[in-house]
Structures are given as C-alpha cells and as structure tokens.
Amino acid sequence: MHQSSRQWRSVHKAGAKIKECSSEGCTNYAKKGGVCTRHGAKIKQCSSDGCTSYAQKGGVCIRHGAQKLCSKCSSEGCTNYAQKGGVCVKHGAKVKRCSSAGCTNQARQRGVCHRHGAKIRFKQCSTEECTKYAQKGGVCMKHGAKVEIKRCSSEGCTNHVVK
Numbered sequence: 001m002h003q004s005s006r007q008w009r010s011v012h013k014a015g016a017k018i019k020e021c022s023s024e025g026c027t028n029y030a031k032k033g034g035v036c037t038r039h040g041a042k043i044k045q046c047s048s049d050g051c052t053s054y055a056q057k058g059g060v061c062i063r064h065g066a067q068k069l070c071s072k073c074s075s076e077g078c079t080n081y082a083q084k085g086g087v088c089v090k091h092g093a094k095v096k097r098c099s100s101a102g103c104t105n106q107a108r109q110r111g112v113c114h115r116h117g118a119k120i121r122f123k124q125c126s127t128e129e130c131t132k133y134a135q136k137g138g139v140c141m142k143h144g145a146k147v148e149i150k151r152c153s154s155e156g157c158t159n160h161v162v163k
Contacts, residue, residue: 018030019034021034021035021036021038021039022034022035023035023036023039026038026039031043044059046059046060046061046063046064047059047060048060048061048064051063051064056068057069070082071086073086073087073088073090073091074086074087074091075087075088075091078090078091083095095107096111098111098112098113098115098116099111099112100112100113100116103115103116108120122134123138125138125139125140125142125143126138126139127139127140127143130142130143135147
C-alpha cells in the first residue's frame with residue numbers, strides 16, 4: 001500500500017493528534033508505518049537479556065540505560081528542565097491554567113486543575129483485596145515496597161525530607 005493512498009484517522013488525545021491504525025476496523029494507535037503492532041509495525045525491543053520493554057535510544061530501554069532527551073533551562077544558573085521555548089516555567093514558559101473562573105492553578109486534565117475535576121489515578125497494590133496505593137514494585141508498604149526515606153542533610157537533624 002502506498003503512503004499517499006493510505007487513509008489516516010486521527011484521534012485527539014489530551015490536545016495531541018494521534019493516528020489510528022490504518023487496518024480496516026482496527027481502533028489501536030498506529031506505532032510505525034501507519035499500523036499498530038498487531039498489524040505489522042516492528043518495534044525494537046531492549047537488547048538486554050530477558051527484557052521485554054521497548055528500546056528507546058541506543059537499543060536499550062530506560063531501565064537499562066537509555067537517556068531521556070530532556071533539555072535544561074537556557075537561563076543562566078538554572079538547573080530546571082525546559083518546558084516550552086527552551087526555558088522552565090520559572091523563567092517564562094507558558095503553562096495552561098485551569099479554565100474554572102477565578103482559579104490560577106495549573107490545568108492537569110481536560111483543562112481543569114485537580115480541585116475542579118481533574119482525576120489523577122494511582123495504581124493500587126497488586127496484592128489481592130488490598131486497597132492501598134502501590135509505592136514501588138506494584139505493591140504498597142505493607143506488602144513489601146522498599147521506599148528509601150530521605151533524612152535532612154543539616155548536621156544533627158533527624159527529620160524526614162518533605163518534597
């Protein structure tokens with residue numbers, strides 16, 4: 001099938017245009033060449049032994065050493081990551097604000113902030129009948145998640161670091 005004769009169906013997801021698979025009746029997202037993995041898109045897997053994740057850069061997944069391409073803010077002395085226009089939010093990158101009247105919070109989902117209806121989903125613990133949120137490794141603290149608790153770096157202080 002030629003590239004020009006292919007009928008693309010576009011889906012708008014959170015403001016981004018995402019293409020659907022061009023196979024008849026398929027509603028999956030197109031990965032490569034206009035088709036999904038079920039219909040022939042070849043996606044490279046991580047070259048690390050036993051890993052089934054997709055390769056990102058250099059033939060490996062992020063877990064095995066692929067670096068995310070994130071640029072730093074171009075303002076002198078700033079170590080934050082750039083958002084838009086090469087600068088961070090602190091140095092002028094525009095962020096979408098909540099569309100609710102009088103609210104100045106950053107929009108999280110569907111144009112609104114958490115307070116006005118954006119639902120932020122957290123994964124639940126994979127242990128049967130547990131309703132707590134998963135911390136690390138798909139389980140909660142009670143069921144074996146090992147979460148390192150950072151301490152204050154000031155001399156003599158034993159408090160936990162608060163984000």
